Amino acid sequence: MLKVLLARAHQKHRTVGFPKQPPVLPDRWRGRPQIDAAKCPDGCRVCADVCPTDAIRVEGRGVELDLGRCLFCPECERACPEGAIRFTAEHRLATSSRNALVLAEKEFQLAKALDEKSRRLFGRSLKLRQVSAGGCNGCEADVNVLTTVVFDLGRFGIQFVASPRHADGLLITGPVTQNMESALGQTYQAVPSPKLVIAVGACAISGGPYLGHAEQRNGVESVLPVDLYIPGCPPHPITILDGLLRLLGRLDSAC
Amino acid sequence: MKTGAASFIRNGDAVALAEIPGLDLDDFREQILQSCENNGRVMALFGQPGGADNVRLYVVLANDTEGQLTLCSTEVAARYPALTPACAQAHWFEREIAEQWGVLPEGHPWLKPIRFHHSCRPGHDAWNRSAETPLRPGVTDFFTMTGEEVHEVAVGPVHAGIIEPGHFRFQCHGEKVYHLEISLGYQHRGVERALVGGPNKRTIPYLETLAGDTTVGHTLAHCEAIEALAGCRVPARAQVLRAIAVELERLANHTGDLGALAGDVGYLPTASYCGRIRGDLLNLTALICGSRFGRGLVRPGGVLFDLDESRQSQLNERLEQARKDVTNAVNLLWDAPSVRSRFENAGPVSRATALELGLVGVAARASGIERDVRAQFPSGIYRFAQIPMSLYHTGTVFARAHVRWMEIQRSLAFIFDQLQGLPEGPVRAEIGPLASNRAVISLTEGWRGEICHVALTDPAGKFAHYKVVDPSFHNWMGLALALRNQQISDFPLCNKSFNLSYCGHDL
Numbered sequence: 230m231l232k233v234l235l236a237r238a239h240q241k242h243r244t245v246g247f248p249k250q251p252p253v254l255p256d257r258w259r260g261r262p263q264i265d266a267a268k269c270p271d272g273c274r275v276c277a278d279v280c281p282t283d284a285i286r287v288e289g290r291g292v293e294l295d296l297g298r299c300l301f302c303p304e305c306e307r308a309c310p311e312g313a314i315r316f317t318a319e320h321r322l323a324t325s326s327r328n329a330l331v332l333a334e335k336e337f338q339l340a341k342a343l344d345e346k347s348r349r350l351f352g353r354s355l356k357l358r359q360v361s362a363g364g365c366n367g368c369e370a371d372v373n374v375l376t377t378v379v380f381d382l383g384r385f386g387i388q389f390v391a392s393p394r395h396a397d398g399l400l401i402t403g404p405v406t407q408n409m410e411s412a413l414g415q416t417y418q419a420v421p422s423p424k425l426v427i428a429v430g431a432c433a434i435s436g437g438p439y440l441g442h443a444e445q446r447n448g449v450e451s452v453l454p455v456d457l458y459i460p461g462c463p464p465h466p467i468t469i470l471d472g473l474l475r476l477l478g479r480l481d482s483a484c
Numbered sequence: 485m486k487t488g489a490a491s492f493i494r495n496g497d498a499v500a501l502a503e504i505p506g507l508d509l510d511d512f513r514e515q516i517l518q519s520c521e522n523n524g525r526v527m528a529l530f531g532q533p534g535g536a537d538n539v540r541l542y543v544v545l546a547n548d549t550e551g552q553l554t555l556c557s558t559e560v561a562a563r564y565p566a567l568t569p570a571c572a573q574a575h576w577f578e579r580e581i582a583e584q585w586g587v588l589p590e591g592h593p594w595l596k597p598i599r600f601h602h603s604c605r606p607g608h609d610a611w612n613r614s615a616e617t618p619l620r621p622g623v624t625d626f627f628t629m630t631g632e633e634v635h636e637v638a639v640g641p642v643h644a645g646i647i648e649p650g651h652f653r654f655q656c657h658g659e660k661v662y663h664l665e666i667s668l669g670y671q672h673r674g675v676e677r678a679l680v681g682g683p684n685k686r687t688i689p690y691l692e693t694l695a696g697d698t699t700v701g702h703t704l705a706h707c708e709a710i711e712a713l714a715g716c717r718v719p720a721r722a723q724v725l726r727a728i729a730v731e732l733e734r735l736a737n738h739t740g741d742l743g744a745l746a747g748d749v750g751y752l753p754t755a756s757y758c759g760r761i762r763g764d765l766l767n768l769t770a771l772i773c774g775s776r777f778g779r780g781l782v783r784p785g786g787v788l789f790d791l792d793e794s795r796q797s798q799l800n801e802r803l804e805q806a807r808k809d810v811t812n813a814v815n816l817l818w819d820a821p822s823v824r825s826r827f828e829n830a831g832p833v834s835r836a837t838a839l840e841l842g843l844v845g846v847a848a849r850a851s852g853i854e855r856d857v858r859a860q861f862p863s864g865i866y867r868f869a870q871i872p873m874s875l876y877h878t879g880t881v882f883a884r885a886h887v888r889w890m891e892i893q894r895s896l897a898f899i900f901d902q903l904q905g906l907p908e909g910p911v912r913a914e915i916g917p918l919a920s921n922r923a924v925i926s927l928t929e930g931w932r933g934e935i936c937h938v939a940l941t942d943p944a945g946k947f948a949h950y951k952v953v954d955p956s957f958h959n960w961m962g963l964a965l966a967l968r969n970q971q972i973s974d975f976p977l978c979n980k981s982f983n984l985s986y987c988g989h990d991l
Contacts, residue, residue, distance in 0.1 A: 232819060233753055239812050240757045255767065257774030257789065281689045300689055303780045303788060359646040363673050365987045366648055367696025367777050373646045377759035391644035408600055408621040408670045409649060412641045438689040444601065444674035462689075462779065463696070 244381045245467075248480055252320055252467040259301045259316035260465075264332060266292045268313035276305035276314050282431070282440055285314075296322060297330040297434040297448075300462040323459045323472025327450060330434070330458055340457055342478030347423065351397050352477050354386045357427070358396040358420065362413050363403030363445055367463040368430035372400060374466050387473055393417075398425030398456070404432040404445040405452055417453055425476075427457040429469060434458050492552045495861040498712040498924045501940065504542075505556045512541070512558035513567060519545040519554065520571050525842045527553070528925075528936050529567075529577035531585040532949040533605065534559045539585045542951075544925055544938060548860045553925055555938075562608070566592040573842035576957060582610035596624045599669035599990055604677065622651040622667045629655040629662055637972060641670045648986035656972055664967040664975075666960050671990035679950035683710065683784075683918070692779050695954055695988030697737060700729045700769075700778040701930030702952070702988075705937045708863055709926035710784040713918040713941060720907035722786030723865040728902055729769060729778050729787075731895040734931035736765035738888040738895075739810050741983050745885050746817055748977040749826040757813035764806050768799060786912030800903050807896050814889055827882035831966035831978035834879055843962045845933015845955045846891070847982055849875050850883035857929035871898050879966075884981040918945040930955060932985065954988030 277285040284298035305314050323340040324330050361369050375382040390396050393416045428449040431437035436447035449455055459472040474480045493499055527544040534540030538559045545554040566589035567574040578589040579598045586608025600621040603609045634657050641649035649670035655663040675690050691706040692699045704726055743758025766776035773781035773789045781787055817823050838851035848855040856873045858866045874890035876883040918941050926937045933955030942948035963982045
């Protein structure tokens with residue numbers, strides 16, 4: 230017993246200060262990309278050519294980057310001869326619509342909080358069922374860590390539950406493989422209404438690296454309505470947490 | 485293709501396709517059976533479209549003690565006599581061949597789909613299903629038991645926790661499991677098929693997400709295959725950084741597994757500490773390359789990120805803290821009699837069974853089998869810096885946990901050692917086009933075990949075929965057998981002690 234207590238003292242209190250304090254992220258972490266199209270040489274499309282998921286579209290002098298497809302790999306940033314595209318440390322990536330994920334000239338629209346009625350229902354207690362539908366276990370792993378002492382999801386009243394019947398919504402990872410489509414549909418049916426659907430990761434939003442494969446459905450949207458999109462490959466746990474809290478209106482407007 | 489005795493090749497050697505012995509079917513079978521009787525084993529067995537309407541079967545046989553690999557091939561038409569009745573290790577491979585190429589291994593005792601997709605050769609189906617028949621995953625001819633008070637428990641594909649999908653059928657009498665059958669394929673997303681014709685810009689993302697928790701292991705196996713085919717020499721500094729990343733991946737996953745095992749027997753202190761320390765270790769990979777899973781780090785020719793001096797000392801310091809924390813947390817586990825009594829007799833796999841099934845990785849070493857690519861088929865820096873093999877003999881949950889703990893300590897020592905004398909120089913070499921009409925076998929020891937990639941190039945130097953064997957492919961049957969005569973309530977514990985990959989299997 231003494232050993233257990235001594236170990237407790239050794240391991241210390243390790244829950245992150247987020248969201249009250251800004252998150253601490255690795256300096257090489259690739260957050261929301263920033264494009265300065267003014268720097269682009271005429272006719273250059275190097276970034277679009279190296280992008281593995283064709284997330285980048287160059288038209289005339291405009292460059293669009295679809296975060297829903299982006300794998301946050303370092304290829305475009307490394308290939309750009311002018312430094313026009315770079316990954317920032319911005320961790321806030323979640324949106325309420327698929328279109329909002331397309332970075333262009335316009336301002337990036339972060340996810341909006343649910344309406345008043347839904348927030349009364351889910352705001353202080355949100356139970357989610359996670360479904361992996363073709364995920365590589367990367368998104369699953371970084372969703373799972375939210376339940377560790379570091380992120381301590383329980384302090385926000387959010388919990389992953391074992392049965393869809395106990396859930397207020399689904400958090401889905403993976404491109405929705407053909408072989409998971411029916412199980413995903415049945416799980417969705419088993420969640421009582423009103424219910425939320427959260428798509429986490431490039432696969433769940435667009436098919437990710439598997440985009441266009443006949444064995445999958447190019448993301449959740451093709452089979453279910455989606456309420457929250459959290460891009461990344463995989464998204465950092467802080468990005469996922471930020472998205473969930475944003476949806477529930479649990480972040481100060483300054484965040 | 486010439487005929488004759490199979491020749492030996494090494495991990496990471498590119499050989500001309502014309503030099504791979506093309507045997508007749510009887511010699512091919514004999515080669516495999518002989519090898520398996522003489523300390524050999526089946527590392528990979530797969531098909532590829534052959535001449536006329538045939539399928540060419542390739543086998544990679546390994547002799548662990550000699551560190552030698554054998555690659556040979558044969559051609560089969562619509563059917564051939566199955567190897568499985570004489571060589572159990574082939575059973576999952578032959579099911580895969582039947583499903584992918586519509587070739588019937590006659591006499592296979594357990595011939596069912598493993599991924600539930602249509603044959604890659606239209607018009608050929610081992611079960612005579614038409615290409616239009618929709619396939620329903622998990623709907624197959626399960627082994628069942630009958631009798632009074634016998635019951636069946638079906639679990640999945642959607643599980644209670646945050647894990648990947650798979651379907652499990654238990655045949656029970658009371659609490660006791662007599663048989664467990666595992667049906668997978670829910671994560672099948674067509675990766676192997678899509679790799680053909682590469683390398684192209686999607687190739688690396690495919691490899692990095694074959695099994696997302698083994699990004700570094702799989703990407704390294706792939707890059708070493710590419711480098712062999714392109715005749716590229718990887719700078720020493722890059723070789724060391726790659727090995728550090730592989731060992732960090734092992735550390736993070738083993739630590740997470742020990743925490744999860746503690747959680748499965750309700751021992752919460754270690755469960756919560758290890759859950760956190762696993763994240764600390766993932767963050768060290770992120771310190772190197774920005775991604776907790778090592779995405780963007782390993783590339784053909786070397787690595788994309790270097791460790792400057794301040795980063796080296798940061799890595800050293802933070803790893804030392806993680807060492808103290810994980811030692812503290814895991815020792816609690818061994819000191820708790822309630823934990824040991826749950827671990828010690830649960831989920832046994834005997835050495836004989838493990839050998840017969842051809843298990844790899846932690847599961848093999850926990851059953852007393854000396855099998856570790858780093859020691860027996862070393863590549864990169866492992867040729868010069870050895871890591872002692874971690875073995876235990878009981879094959880139980882305790883053994884698999886204990887092997888993980890030994891490996892954690894040895895990986896830590898390895899990384900500290902490597903950081904002491906990081907070679908100077910560049911971290912990436914130029915990579916040219918791939919040689920045409922070559923084959924290469926590339927092996928790495930991922931944290932779950934042996935990762936085997938076999939790449940065959942066409943006359944243009946593109947992938948004519950790319951075979952991936954994740955360690956889970958060998959080991960799922962090991963889990964099924966570990967459950968025999970166990971309490972069904974111990975399934976989560978036994979399952980976690982293997983912690984196999986669904987997506988790495990389903991591809």
